[in-house]
Structure formats: structure tokens, C-alpha cells
Amino acid sequence: MSDALRLLIADDHPMFRAALRHALGEVLPGAGIVEVASQSALEAAVAGGEAFDLAMLDLMMPGAMGFSSLVFARGQRPELPVVIISSNEHPRTIRRAQQFGASGFVPKSAPASVLGEAVTAVLAGKVWFPPLQAERDEGDAQLADRLAQLTPQQLRVLMRLADGLLNKQIAYELSLAENTVKIHVTAILRKLGCHSRTQAAVLVKGLSLEEESGGLHDQGNALR
Structure with a gap:
């Protein structure tokens, strides 16, 4: 197989x-x-x-x-x-x-x-995770549900928006018309329940990782 x-x-x-x-x-x-x-x-x-x-x-x-x-x-x-x-x-x-x-x-x-x-x-259709010690976070669950409303193209636009790019910069990077980007931004704000680009960008920051001290980038023994 x-x-x-x-x-x-x-x-x-x-x-x-x-x-x-x-x-x-x-x-x-x-x-x-x-x-x-x-x-x-x-x-x-x-x-x-x-x-x-x-x-x-x-x-x-x-x-x-x-x-x-x-x-x-x-x-x-x-x-x-x-x-x-x-x-x-x-x-x-x-x-x-x-x-x-x-x-x-x-x-x-x-x-x-x-x-x-x-x-x-x-x-085989199962899931596999190490033993968990952290509890389910309702804020993450709500964020996942809100992001699930977006189309793949809207997700692309949202990530560039969160990086601080202007509509014309997003249009250039994604090979879209600037008016198309504006339409996507309007739909994104509506679906996420945000009133501004800044509010949407702050929401996306919820996807950021926690920092963990000690050995985060040490891959020397990986997969041995």
C-alpha cells in the first residue's frame, strides 16, 4: 500500500x-x-x-x-x-x-x-498525541471555529493583513486585483466579527506559539 x-x-x-x-x-x-x-x-x-x-x-x-x-x-x-x-x-x-x-x-x-x-x-484514521497535561482552551476553540468560516483565499489574505500589508501589497503578493482584496477583507471582518483590520490582526495573533525555554531549536538528536 x-x-x-x-x-x-x-x-x-x-x-x-x-x-x-x-x-x-x-x-x-x-x-x-x-x-x-x-x-x-x-x-x-x-x-x-x-x-x-x-x-x-x-x-x-x-x-x-x-x-x-x-x-x-x-x-x-x-x-x-x-x-x-x-x-x-x-x-x-x-x-x-x-x-x-x-x-x-x-x-x-x-x-x-x-x-x-x-x-x-x-x-489508519486514528489520532496520535503525546500524553497531554494542558486543558482544553475555550478561547482557542472559539478562534478555530471563527477561522473555519473563512475560505482558503480569505485565510491567505488574513495572514498578510496580520503582517501589516496594505491591500495593494496583498494584491501583488497573491496576484489578485486590489478590489478583490478589498472584497475579501470586508468578508473576513464580517465573518470574524471584527470592526477593523487591527482587530482582525490582533485576533490572528492568537495563533502564535508560546515560548518554551531550553532547547526549542535543538534538533541534533531528532529522529535517531
Whole structure:
């Protein structure tokens, strides 16, 4: 079965992508793997129509804002299971990944056997998360529900809006007419219940990650 599988890896570290590709090759020999290294490349890959069976996302790619890559992937392809691969192992980060729609979460410090267990479970239609110590957050649940109302294109516009881009800058970056961006912004504000662009930007900041001291970017032992 694995020779028919198509996997998407989204991570900006080439060495970690290589390690992840090797580990996945042990679990799913023959599976096809596509790699991307930024939020914009992820958007293009997910929106491109290729029938991926599983996406594996880092939360800290260029252009991403916290859980924005996860929210976009789930909004564009709700049938595509997503496993977060992150060096941020904070219990609330894991819980929030679950609330924003991930099917699994594997710390980058985990051995390859754990990755294999998680991937096998998710491909079988299950979920896989480390033991959780953080409680469900109703604010995150409400934010996820509000963002779920947006179309994939509106999510793209919202993320650029949150970065402080003007309509003409968003139009240029997304190859849209400026009037189309204005229409999207109006719809976004209405759906999110916001009265201004600033209010919408503050709302998106809720996707940001908590900082965790000690070893967040240490991937030296990952997937060994």
C-alpha cells in the first residue's frame, strides 16, 4: 500500500527534512514525498490539487505565524490528515495543535520509532498525541471555529493583513486585483466579527506559539 502513498513534508531545515524523509522511508518504503520549506510553498502545494495522503508540518517556517500553516492546510484540504512535527513540546502547544485540527503531534526530539507509531496510527484514521497535561482552551476553540468560516483565499489574505500589508501589497503578493482584496477583507471582518483590520490582526495573533525555554531549536538528536 505504501508505494501508492503521497506525503507532504513542510519544514525549512534541509537536514531535518532529509532525516524525516529517511525515517519515513523506513516506515513507508516506496511512498512518494514532496518537500516544501515555507508557508507560501506549502500554500502552493496544498492548493495545487495533488492527492496527498498525509502532511507533516513544522510550526516555525518562514511566512508562518504560529498555527497558521495548520489552519490553512485544514481549511484548504479538510480531508488531509496533518501531523505536526515541532521542537516546541510545550503541553499547551500540543493541546492547541489538536484543537486547531491536527491529527497528530510528534516532538522533533522523538526517536524514529515514535514517528513510525504516529504516522501508522494517523494513516489508519486514528489520532496520535503525546500524553497531554494542558486543558482544553475555550478561547482557542472559539478562534478555530471563527477561522473555519473563512475560505482558503480569505485565510491567505488574513495572514498578510496580520503582517501589516496594505491591500495593494496583498494584491501583488497573491496576484489578485486590489478590489478583490478589498472584497475579501470586508468578508473576513464580517465573518470574524471584527470592526477593523487591527482587530482582525490582533485576533490572528492568537495563533502564535508560546515560548518554551531550553532547547526549542535543538534538533541534533531528532529522529535517531
